[in-house]
Amino acid sequence: MTRAAASARPALRPELCKGCNRCVDTCAQGCISPGGEVDPLTGLVPIDLSLDACTGCGLCVEACPEPWGLRFDDGAPPPAAAAAPRDLPGEQLPLPGGGALVLKGAHASAIGALLAGCRHFFGYPITPSTEGAELMARVLPGLGGHFVQAVSEVAAVNMIYGCGGAGLPAMTFTSSPGFSLMLEGISYLIGAEVPGVFVDVMRAGPGLGNIGPEQSDIKLLCRGLGHGNTRAIVLAPATPQEMLDFTLLAFRLAFAYRSPVMIAADGYLGQMTGRVHLPGALVRPGLPAWAVHGDAAHRPNLISSIHLAEVDLEAHNERLQAKYARMIDAEQRADLYRCEDAELLLVAANTPARMAKGAIRALRDEGIAAGLFRPQTLWPFPVRALRPLLERTAALLVVEASDGQLEDELRLALSHAGAGAGIPIHHVRRMGGVLPSQREIVAGARAALAGRARA
């Protein structure tokens, strides 16, 4: 816009001049002088222009910081508004069937991401999650994808923000200390409504802790995804098969809701090798209409979480709340094991849920009607599936590898639902990288029912 025919002369609407006078000395012809009168619209003092001697050199235009301040009127019509972009749908491409694979949980999750169409991985190595990243580093270049080992988890989450903002599936593997570092960025993803998948292979804390399994981040995942009113779906797999299935699902949900999706795994699950069947199809991702992709169709788009006016930010929050409500309504998931006649209901997720399953078998052999309620979504907590079970439940026993973070979710969900009043909630907890053993759970179950007898 600073280029114009030599004959052209600059023009200025006084109300768009802030009176900075940076143009004044640039004019060798003396056409410009500091103004003397306050502009009634702005309260500022615009320059005085007298263009009789103007040569059209354009130096004054180059000195003006305002886009619509001093300028050559090139007479060009304003550009036509770009047509609104449309969602380009993805497609499912069938995969041939085959036998079971034998995969580590972290590898199964990485394969789930590849089958979901993810070709962009951004991460930082941290035990016990690195096997997933290493598989991506091996495989992605051969599939025309990109593996970036970021300078930190902080950078990694922001690379996901960029790639997800461009409308493509992106993911990371991390573990608790790294996940803590990503939380700021996750708040931005939620605020700007950017999809992305975070596999948190939780390890024991606080601080550096150790690399043993712990369900240490349930609180962060469900209640603390960075600053602001943030929520995201949290999937909790318990087997290598679910590591694959839930990662695949996570990408679908991330794009369906324009939101990051969390996968809460634990250190055992990341390292555990087991039987995994591949799905019947893989995904070639589409391109959503809202993406900032760097092409003509998507030029009008903006990825941002800043809403300066309070009224605008409140309205944005209300839109997010409505989205969270849709998630609560549609995305509760739970697995029920021998709950049909259970008077003692064990509640557990991730690997501790498998220990609990083993315990239930032993308890049943003793004649105790125990069942397992296993949340597969930690948020939203699947209280809808839990509620009908409570009618015949004498006691709940929460089995977890944390200081009660899962139990807090259970209690909050029951409280919000107005359910479970009067049903005692017991627990078996281990921390520090130790999982509750089957024997401890059996003992805890006996104690829970003994307590009931005393009551």
Add this chain to the structure above:
Amino acid sequence: MTTFYRRFERHDHAAGLKGETTHYCPGCGHGLIHKMIADAVEALGVQDRTIAISPVGCGVFLHYYLDVGNSQASHGRAPAVAIGHKLANPDAVVVSYQGDGDLASIGLAEILQAAQLALPITVIFVNNAIYGMTGGQLAPTTIMGQKTATSPRGRDRGMGQPLRMSELIAQIDGQAFVERVALFDARQRKRAARAVEKALRLQVEGRAFSFVEVLAECPTHLGLTPVEAERWVKEQMVPVFPLGVKKDLGADAAPPFEWPTPSFDPGRVLAALGGPAAAPERFCDGFPRTAFGDDVGLKLAGAGGDGAQTAALLLTKAAIQEGFDATHIPSYGPESRGGTSYADVRIAAEEVLSPAAPHPHVLVAFNAPSLARFGPEVAPGATVIYDSTVVPAPASLGPAAAVIGVPCTAIARELGQPMVKNVVAVGAVLGATGLFPAATLQRALRQALHARPALLPVNEAALARGIEAAGRRPAGGTPTPDR
């Protein structure tokens, strides 16, 4: 001219004059730099392809003005966001726009990595020696003696020297263009505009990481008029931050980046993952009829390097190929540096419930500490196998029904391959418990060694010798499952 929105609808909904004016203070350098970017985008004809990354700082509202794709980053992370955008669509022309607090303080790690990766993105670094948006605090580029809200007596040595980012970036290896320019007079503005256009052109050509530092005026927080601020930049900043090209592409510059095309072809994806798994032949006639029920727990323990994990994986894969469920959990960490390494394996007819084996039905101990640690914990009626070459015969192991010494190390040495002692041990598990037929493990060995077929005969021999060595199983009590 089209690169600015005709009306700034995002600027407070274009209320009043805001639809046509920026939010910047009079005389601020940001507006000039916006115009240079707009001009360069227009000159290069890349408006549709351009993505501007807004920073945190006064430039946060870049997306109010530039009619391009816009993405707003968190404080300091704009280069990381830019890399995400660029790798998502290499045709995009990605401009990371950052101030001095954003780039040279909180975002140091991100900008240094961006320079190190040297992907063709463009960074426009606005250095005005002060934090503008937060109200005039000390910046990493605040010059010595300069008074700010957080250096009220002037920057002194305790606050460190100002950072020269262009020089720092320029000394990083990789293809890059780095120039520092200024805005304080007409000549400098022309140079600056040329530098911005060159930076964008190098990206369009896919050739280099480009970094343009612009010394800009912040009249408000300098407490000067705009014209005085121009003079201040010229007289005070330039001596600290010398202008000019700091790095450029030489004659030996590498060719432009070549970007891969993502593949979603099912055949190619499966091949990348090691090929589709065929439904395997089964050698077992139903779930193994051992004394351990339908959910068998095994623990294999030794020192790092004994091969306990490999043996455990062999058993796990063998079980899954027979159509059973199985899991393997390794211990890891310090063990891999020579301590105790152990693996838990569970094999179940339908579904492994608890994958841990704290009280295993079968214990394989490759060294004495492992036997001492895990021997007393085995399930009643368990089978314990130890490497009798290196482990003395234990006095007694309370709950175990069978304690079998197998000279795994000696057999492996006889076979000329000490590393196969773990396969001898796997054979011993088969021989002692009847868990699987030999054919199941032979197949697992073939698969594990498909890339090193020369090693197969010695491994097969090790398996056979292990089966044979443990084949005479002493009578024992009735085992009970781990409950």
